[in-house]
Amino acid sequence: MHTDRTDRRGHRPGRGAGIPERADDARWRDAPWNGGHRGEGAGRRDGNGWHRGEPDGGRDGDRRGERGGERDGEWDGEWDKVTGRARFAAEYSPRAALAYAVPVQATIARGEVRNVDSETILTLPGMLAVLWHGNAPGLGVPEDSGLALFQSPKVAYRGQFVAAVVAETLETAYEAAARVRVDYAAEPHDVVLRADHPRAYRAWEDAPGEDGREAVERALREARVSLDLTYTTPAYHHNPLEPHSTVAVWEDQGLVIYDSCPGAAAVRDTLAELFTLPPSLVRVITPDAGVGYGGAATTRPQTVLAAIAAQVTGRPVQVTLTRRQMFAVTGYRTPLVQRVRLGADGRGRLVALGHDVVEQTSTTADPAAGPGAAGGPGRPVCEVLYDVPLRHRTHTVVPLDVPAPSWSRTQGDLPGVFALESAIDELAAACGLDPIELRLRNLPEADRPGSAAAGLAACLRAGAERFGWAGRDPAPGVRRDGRWLVGTGVAAAAYPVAQSPAEATVRLDADGRFRVRLAAPRMRPEERAALTTIAAVVLGVTPERVEIELGGEGGAAAGPPAPAAAGGDEPEDVVRWGMPVVRACEALAAMLGEREAHPGVPLEARARADAPDGGHAFGAQFAEARVNLDTGEVRVPRLLGVFTAGSAADADALRARFTGAMTLGLSMTLCEEGELDERWGGFLNQDLSHYLLATFADAPDVAALLLPGDGPAPDPAEADRLTGLGTSGTAAAIANAVHHATGIRVRDLPIRLDALVGRLPTG
Template structure:
C-alpha cells in the first residue's frame, strides 16, 4: 500500500511538542552576548550626532555600535531576477555604514550586552540627533503619481488583449469599481531572531530563515569571506509566510556585532522591532471594470493596481496575476503601477499579489453577477475559459468547475435566497458568499543525496526549510513510496546550508521542487542496484557486500551548478510558454451580522481545492485552513496604521494589530479533488499559498448578501457597515 496521501503525523512533532526542538534563539554558546537595536525616529534625513555615553556606562554593556565604529560591510547587490540570490536582500541599506536615514524604524545603532535586559535598557539610553529631509510617506496622496511597473520574469506590469476600454464603453452591461487594501504586517509565532558566531573568518549563523542558500551567499558577500566559510542553520522555523524569505537588519547586525566583539551574539527582535525593520504587504488601490452582454458572457475585463515599494527596496506584487487566468473575455487589460515611499520596504506575504488581487476581482465579479441578475456561481461557470484567456496557452491542469459543483452541493448553496438581507437566524442577518482561489504553480531545482543502508534505513539529505508545513514528513512519504520501504525507515536531514542546495520555502514550490529531485534520486538508486519493480532494495544492498549505496542529484558548485541553473531557467521559460499552471479552488462562506452593532461573525466555511496530488492529508488540510484563517484576519481586522505625516507605524504589535483568535474562526471544512497535474513531479501543485486567496472576497460577498452593503475597502469594520 502506498503511503502517499495518508494523514501521517509530522516527523518533527515529538521534538516540537516536548520542547526538544531548538529554534534560532535557543542555541547556547560560551560567552554568549545579547544585542538590541536602536531605531530611527525620522522617515528621511541624516544623523548629526549620536551620544552613546550613558548607554555604554550601564553595567553589563559590552559595546554600542554606530556608523562611527562599526566594522566595514559591503553593500547589497542590486536586485536582478536573473540572479536569484540577489533578491534575498530586504533593503539596499548598508546598515551602520553611513549617517543616512531612509525610514522611521531603520536601525541606527546596536547595543551588545551580557544580558538581554541590559541590552534593551541601554538601547533606550542612546541619544540620536537628526537633520530631517522632505519625505513621502502617505500612500494615498502618492498613489495618483505612480509610475508604470516594468515587466519581469516573475511579474507582469502590463498585459493586454484586444481593446478593453473601448469594449467597456460598448458593453450592454458594465461595472467600473474601485477597491483598496491596507498595509499588513508579519506576525509569525517566532519573531525574527539570529545567533551569530565567528571563528576567525568563519561565520556560523542560526537564523529563522526561509532561504538557506541565498541567505548564505548574501552573508558571504556582505562580509567579504568565501562562501565555504559561512554556515546557516535553520532546522526549525516558527512560521515565515514570506517575512523570513529575505535578510533584514537583525541578521546583518547580529553578525556585524559578533565580528566587532569577537563573541557570540544573539539578537531577538521584539514584536515592535519586526514591524520597524521587516517589510509587510503593500497597500493597494485597484480598479476592476467588467463588461458583458445580456447573456452574462464577459466581453471585457480590466484590472489595474497601484502598490508601493520602499525607496530602498521592495519587490512589486503580482496583484493582477489571477486576472490573466480566471475568466474568459475577448478583451483584457491588466496594468500594475508602483510608487516609492520613505518607508521600510514591502516584502512577500502569503500569496503576495493574489491575496489582495483576488479580493478586488472576486468582489467585482460577485457584484457584476448581481447586476446581471445571475447567480454568482453560475456567472463564474458561464465564463470559465477552455484555455488561458490572455494568451491562449493550455492549462496544465484545471478543475475549478468541478470544485464549484462539489462545493455548492456540500455547502447547501441551493438554500441561499437571492435578495440581500433576506436570510435571518433569529436576530442575526445571514449571508452566503463565494469566491475563487488561485495561485500559480512553480518548480525550482533542488540537489539531494539519498543513502540506502543494508539494514533498510534510508537517509535523504537536502537543505530545504521546515516552517511548520510538514515538508520533511512529505518528503519522507515520497521516498518511502518510491523505494518501497516503511515510512518509519526514512530519515530526512534538512535545514542546514552544509547540505545539498534546495530552493527557499516560498511560493508553494518547495514540495514539488524537492520531490522532482527525490524521485530522480530514487530512480538512480534503483538503476545502481539493477533493481526491478518488486525488488527488495535493502536485500540487494546486502548481497552486494556493501553497507550502503548512496546517489546524488544535482551539484552545489562548479560546472554542475552552472548546468543546473541553466537547466532550471530553460525549463522555467519553456514551461511558462507552454502551460498555465496553478492551484485553484472555490471558497464558500457564511456570515452572521448583528443588525444593531454591525458585528460580523464568520459562522461556516467550506473550501474545495484543485491542488493536484496530495502527499499528506493532515498537513495539507492544516495548510489550507491556515490560509483561510489568515484571510479572515485580512478581511475583518488586520490593518497596519501608518502615520501619513511621519511614516511611523502606530500599532506595531499584537496589542493593537488584531489577528484572528479562536473566537473569530468558525469550523472550517476543506477538501480537495486529488487529481494530479501531469506536468508536475508526482502531480503535486502546492497548497501553502492558495488557501488565503479569495478569502477576503468571499467574506465581503457574504456580508453584502447579509446586509445589502458593498464594502470595497478592507478591513470590513463596524463603522463601514453601520
C-alpha cells in the first residue's frame, strides 16, 4: 500500500498505514474512520491521504526514527508545493466516506429568508441534508457574527450563506445547491461607498482642536504651496491559489477539523465557542497552506458549515469553496476614498498634512471594534516617513449592506502609502523639485526614535543610483520611444515591524553539527528550510551541518512534538523565529574562536528577540512606465525596490519575497478591481477571467535590492510582513511614472487604458 516515497520517509508499516499521526490519542487511532475501515478499499486513500498529509509534527516524529529518511524528507518538503506533493486541507480523506456540502448564497443584499424549499431537493438521489435557519442546530454566539451560520433569517449581504446542501457526491451537491429555491423578503439595500454617506461615522480622529484640525487647516491655507487631493482604490480580492477548504469529522465527543486557515488555535477557539465544547475537544489540523493572511487568518464560514454538516449527517464532510463563492465570504480589502492635503513652504518643506480616510464595513460589524480589522490607511506609517510639524487624520467608516472587509495582502498601510506617496509626487511637481530631493528634505531628524531618516535616505539614494535616476528631466509627457511615452517614478515604502517574543538556542556539538533549538511545537517544511538556510548563512557553514530542533525548553527537543492543536500555536508563533535564530547564530559565530582554543567544549549561544512595537522597515520603489500614445496601454518594463533588510541572512529568499510582493503591487495598480453592481449589491466579476491579475508578461523585470542596516528589520521568515513592505509604494511609484510619462495624473486605481486614451497627443 505504501509508495516508495513513503518508505523513504521512514514511515513504519502499520503505523503510517493511513492513520493520522496522533500517537497521544488512542481514541483517534481507534476511531471507525481510521482503524475500523483499514483494509480493502483503503489503498486509494493511502495513496493520497493521511500518510502524506499528516501534520508536520507527526512527520517529525517519524523522521527521528531513520536518519537517512529524515534528510530526504526535510529537503523534499521544501519542494512539495511546486511538485504537487503537498497535501492541502481538502485532500484529507477520512476512512468513513466523505460527504460534500455546498453552500447556497443569498441573492439579495438585505432582508430575510422566509423559507427554503428543502423537501423537493431532498428527493434527489444522493442527498443527505438541506440546512438553513429553519432546521439547523443552534450555535453559541461567536465574536464574528458572520460565522453564526443559519442562526437567523437575516440577510446582511449578497453572497451570505443562507442554506447548504449535503450530498454523497460533490456533483450532486453542486447541482442540488443550484436548484434550492430560497424565498426571501427583500429590503432595499445600500452598498455604495461615498465620503458623504449619511450613515458614516467617525471611527477616530486626531485632536480636533487648536493643536489639531484647526491648526492644520490654518497652516494649509497659509502655506506657500497647498494641495487638496482625493485618491480612490477599489475593492481587492485575495484570490489565493488554494480555495478555502475544510474537512470536518465528529468523533466520539469532539470535533476534528482539517482547515486551510493557518491559525489552528483561532479556529479551535471559534468552533469551541460555536459548538459549546471545551477547546480540548476541538482538534484543528492546518496542513500545508496555500492561502493565508487576510483571506484565511481567521475562521471563515466554510469551516463552520463543514462542522454543522458533519454534525447533522454523522459523516465526515468536506467543503471547498469555488472561486466565485470566495468573492463574498473570504474577506476583501475595502474600497477607500482618501483625501490628502499637503502644505509646504517655498523650499518644499512640509508644514501640514491632512489625511482623511473613508472605508466601508458591514452592517453587522461592531462599531466599537473600529476600523482596525482593515488596518487604517491613515495609521502611523504615514507619519513616520516625513517630518511634518502639523498633522491631522480622520478615519470614517460607512456601514453598508456588504460583506465584512478584511486585510488583503497587507493592512491598510498599502493603499495609505499609495495616496500619500502620490501626493508627495504632486507636491514635488508643484514645488519644482525632484521628487527624491523633496523627500530627502522632509525626512525626520535622524536621532528621533523610529526615524525614517537613515533607512529611507539610503534606500532612495541606492535606488536612484541603480535605477539611473540622475539627470532625469522632470518635465512630464516629453519622452518618446516610437509610439510610447516614457516616464519614471519613485515612491517611499514603509511597513511596521513587530517581533513577537521568541527565543532560540544554537549549540555546536562534538559531532560538528549545529543544533538550533526552538520552543515551537511544530513547523511547516518551508519554514524549517528557511530557518536552516538562515542559520547556515549566519554561521558560514553548509545547511547539511544545521539541524532545527523543535520542542519546549529544557531539553525536550528530542521528545515527541506537541500536537498541533495543543494550544498556543497561533500562526505568528511559527513565523517569528527568524530574528532570534539570526541573533543566536551571530553570537555563536563570534564564539567560534573559543572553540579552537578549547576543543571538545560544546558551545552554546542563546538569543531572544522581542519588539512588539519594532518601528518600521523602509524602502524605496522605482518604476519605469511606458504609455502607448494610440491606445493608452500602460506597460511597466522595470520595477526596482530597495529595502532596509537589516540583518537578513537568507538574501535570496528575501529578494524572492520582495519581488513577489512588488508584483502584487503592480497587479493592484494596473489590473485589479472588484466591480460592484449596486442594483444587486454584490461583486460582479467573480472569477479570474473577469477579475484580472497581472500576468508574467506584465512584470518582465522586477528587482529587489537589499540594504544592510542597523534599523529594525523584518523577520526573514515572515512572509506576510515582507509582503507588506514589498507592496508598499509600488502603486505610487507606477502612478508617478505614468504621470511623468504622460502628464496625466491618475488618482483612481486601477490605471487602465480608458483613463488615458483620448487624452494623449495623437501626432
